[in-house]
Amino acid sequence: LPELPDVEVFRRYLNATSLHQKVQAVHVKHSRVLKGLTRRTLQKRLSSRELEKTARHGKHLFVKVTGNGWLRLHFGMSGFLRYYKNRSRQPEHVRLRLDFSNGYCLAYDNQRLLGQIGWVPRPEKFIKDENLGPDALEDLDFEKFRQLLSGRKASIKSALMDQNAIAGIGNIYSDEILFQAKIHPKAAAKNLVKSKLKTLYEALHQVLQEAIECRADPEKFPGHFLVSHRGEGKRCPRCGGSIKKIKLAGRSGYVCPGCQKPPD
């Protein structure tokens, strides 16, 4: 689930619930998710401080801690945040929990343990060190987009999902963007003519933006989205044709062969 729109929704959720309150206790329930820091270090860096503001780059959520650096949250293949007071609202796979002085707490749930909790002095440093591409929504104009994809021999789907090219797009949203742009996932990036690239760029923005407006909740997505039809043999929401499953770079993707013409 957690691609750019989902993480953006988490960010807004954290902003609306958890800022400017004293962290009274830090519970690390599973240290496997910690990357490059120990339980004790994390506790020390958070205890008695406040969450001040947030930032997002691609699928990474950064949380500024007053008078200190930034907490980095990545959600892996399964993960979300929940703010609650009552134990009955506590999710099942809490890996980190911050208890605030107002009696509420913020939980980071990560069932499959493929997420990461890290610490960085500044988000910019992390982005640079990891060689992340520009954020797909915030930091990508058409010229940059064209530049990043031009000359790439890889399939357009792989290129869209490459976090070092563009940050934030995963398997689900790359399928969705390509479906909306009527481009086949296996088309080579470098073979897309400028007008196609423009269509793709606009679809990218539209899809991510709309998904965020729907709070990244598939049930609220507009009817013309592919997501809920993502399955072998399901009906294309545009032409009614049969959706096909394809394999690409070890991932499975879904296409409408009628709307998305295969490359020659």
Place this chain on the structure above:
DNA sequence: GGTCATGTTGACTA
């Protein structure tokens, strides 16, 4: 009850 697939990334190989 085994096998397979699943939205993540990263390491490795060719």
Place this chain on the structure above:
DNA sequence: TTAGTCAACATGAC
């Protein structure tokens, strides 16, 4: 530079 495979992990579907 790129694609393919595997591994990390937990869980549900078949």
